[in-house]
Amino acid sequence: MRLRTLHRPTSHRSDLSASITVFLIAVPLSLGLALATGAPPQSGLVAAAVGGIVAGLLGGAPLQVSGAATGLVVVTAGLIQHYGWPATCAITVLAGLAQLLLGVLRVARAALAVSPAIVHGVLAGIGTVIAVGQLHVVLGGSPQSSAVANIAALPDQLTDSHPTAPVVGALTVAVLLGWPRLRGRARVLRAVPAPLAAVALATAVATGLSMPRVELPRWDAPVLPALPEGPVLGVIAAVVTVTFVASMESLLSAVAVDALQGRRPGPHAPPARLDRELLGQGASNMVSGMLGGMPIAGGAMRGSANVEAGARTRRATVLHGVWVLLCAGAAASALEAIPLAALAALVMLVGVRMVSFAHIRHVQRHRELPVYAATLASVVVFGVLQGVVAGGAVAVFLAMRGLTRTRVAVSEEAGCHRVRVSGQLTFLAVPRLTRAFAQLPQDADVVVELDGSFMDHAAYEALRAWCERHRSLGGRAVLGDGAGRAVSEPVGAHACRPWTPWRNHHCTRPAAVPATSGGQLLGGVSAFQRNTAPLVREELARLAREGQSPGQLFLTCADSRLVTSMITSSGPGDLFTVRNVGNLMPPPGSDGSCDSVAAAVEYAVEVLQVSSITVCGHSGCGAMQALLGCDHEPGAQTPLARWLRHGRPSLARLRSEEVAVADRPITDDLERLALVNVMAQLDHLTAHPCVARRVRDGTLQLHGMYFHVAEAQAYIVERGTGVFSAVGPDAAPTASATLTTATTATTATSPAAPAPAPVGPVLTGSGTGTGGGQEGCE
16 A cells, blocks of 8 residues: 555656646647548547547556547548548447447457458558648649549649648658657657647748648537448448458557567556457547547557656546547647648658558568458558458468478488478378379388378378388388477487476466466466366376386486476476486485485486486576585585585586586686586485496486576587587487497387487487476485
8 A cells, every 4th residue: 555655646647647648749730631531620639538538537557548449541531531520420430339239258369369451451551541631732732532533643743732731741841750859858848749749830931821721620419320321231241341441440550569568668558458458449430430439449659658758547538538639729829820731741651650660670571461461452442442452352362372382302312312391281181192102112212201291180190101001011100390390209219298388387377376486386286277287188098097207317406497308308208307406316324314316316226227317407597506606515404505515526527527518608707617617416326336337237327408597598418528519409429428238229119110300309208207306305
């Protein structure tokens, strides 16, 4: 409560300041948008006031600022030309009603599933139409009825332009582009937004000059909506178009504003509730239409200005609407002094910025540029709704083409045949795949490369049946990805990819549980029971019946950043894991209270008969920091200090031990000690009789590993040289660096199918073996 009280005066001041900044942007922008559509000038101010007050109070995005919709300029202009202004107001009311219905049905998140290429193409097309149309006004003329007509009329307009209007327009654009740099150099200018500065300067320069200016009619009772006259299907199409564009613009803007406020220091407004935002937008459009205002949508430009100006709550949005309302009644004479060329230049630049080169590069990277181009061109030539349909049709065509365009090629290489499958593998490609398989000798070693992200059931069954038949005839089949890495055979490489993108436990934290450690743990267990348990239950039941038989013992630090199953791509029963502070292995003859680690090693070596032991250290190890920072004498009394005595041999070897990291220098003494400690613990392991005996017999291998946490990079040590080499995604392991044993690989391969070379360094299989997870004693 005290923190809330302390923040309240600050948030009041921030909201007041932000509301004034956004108000100063909204007034010229609203007048310019009304001018661009051919609507009465005051309709833009009505939309700004209603959007600020109604959508600000009822909407689900507290910092979003709504007003006259930039994305609806072209649509609104067409409606006014076709139906007249009163009917356009009625269509705005009906669109608001449709938005209310969509909000009640809670479809806001589903609306965001529309391809980004279509959304950005629509906005870019609208921006192109706006820019071309307003260029005529900047030159002193009037826009034509369509974008194509505007483009065709430009040469004549350029030769017959107004003598002073282009100069005022150019001055407005220059101020808009240069103002951010001036604000950065002069602190006194930082409180003045660029649109206000540009329009004010252009108005001052145009004083006394003869040119078209804003004409505000006398404020009377609002224009009452009138039902449109014309075909019902045409009216429905108009309502759907306004609803779609206004909703998409508002939802995308809400998401963008949320992301923008997340990058600044707190306190933050609550995250956007998109369904409630649709309800707020619907209510504001209904009110705006009934009061004679333009269609309303949330605007990214106004919303980002609100966040950057320091707004903390929805109070800033509502106040901005109040200031617009007061301005419309008290400052009409000042508004009538503004040149039309200045407002047109402002709106023209807004249209130009809607064509974002960042969006073009983004869709090009995702191979959706044809969808973007088709949408943009159709919006410019035909209209918004037609552009959405055209973009959707191209997107569907490309998706179907991607599913059906599959190339299968067979090549013979040294020692094997290679079948390359490029594209998605569906039932349509099965005939080509079987024809390719028919070309292969029965006893050949075959590598099948699958360079695609989708395989349907028919293709899977065809591939599986061929693999089984080919192996039964004495051949060998290995499935690989586009880079040639094995994804299923041999045993030494595995196809599972168990780790999904992970950040701050967001994927397991239940929405209703506070972000505490207990809630986080409960969320993780719940996610396991919901998502993972059904998939692993059968395998765990088998392990419960047959007992554990892990192939490797993995000794690593108890640090929470080291997740053995992630690093080794492992699953249940694959690793017998021992974890303690500092990945220490006390040598024989140490204090008897530390037999826990030695007992785990003896159990793994003698009872479980593991074939390899790996000691894994890591960067930023707290135990190594403690060893470097202070002494731990034999008489130390705390459990941690007594335990860290087993790391003193590593500290003693810090300067004498020859260790290195291939391809880069060792960062500092902390990293050097972590590397030396891995070597020292390997030596401690060999001092244990059970380990030494099996190493001499050749049935047990010891490996050293170092994991750099910040780089997510594993290194394997060559014990003869002390050099730690990075493990690459495709690098074939050397004999000394391989973390799978020759014995395991040989026994896992039948005589009819010779053991292939391992593909990449792997800790075969994965996960923590049953009975693992030993902690070092204190």
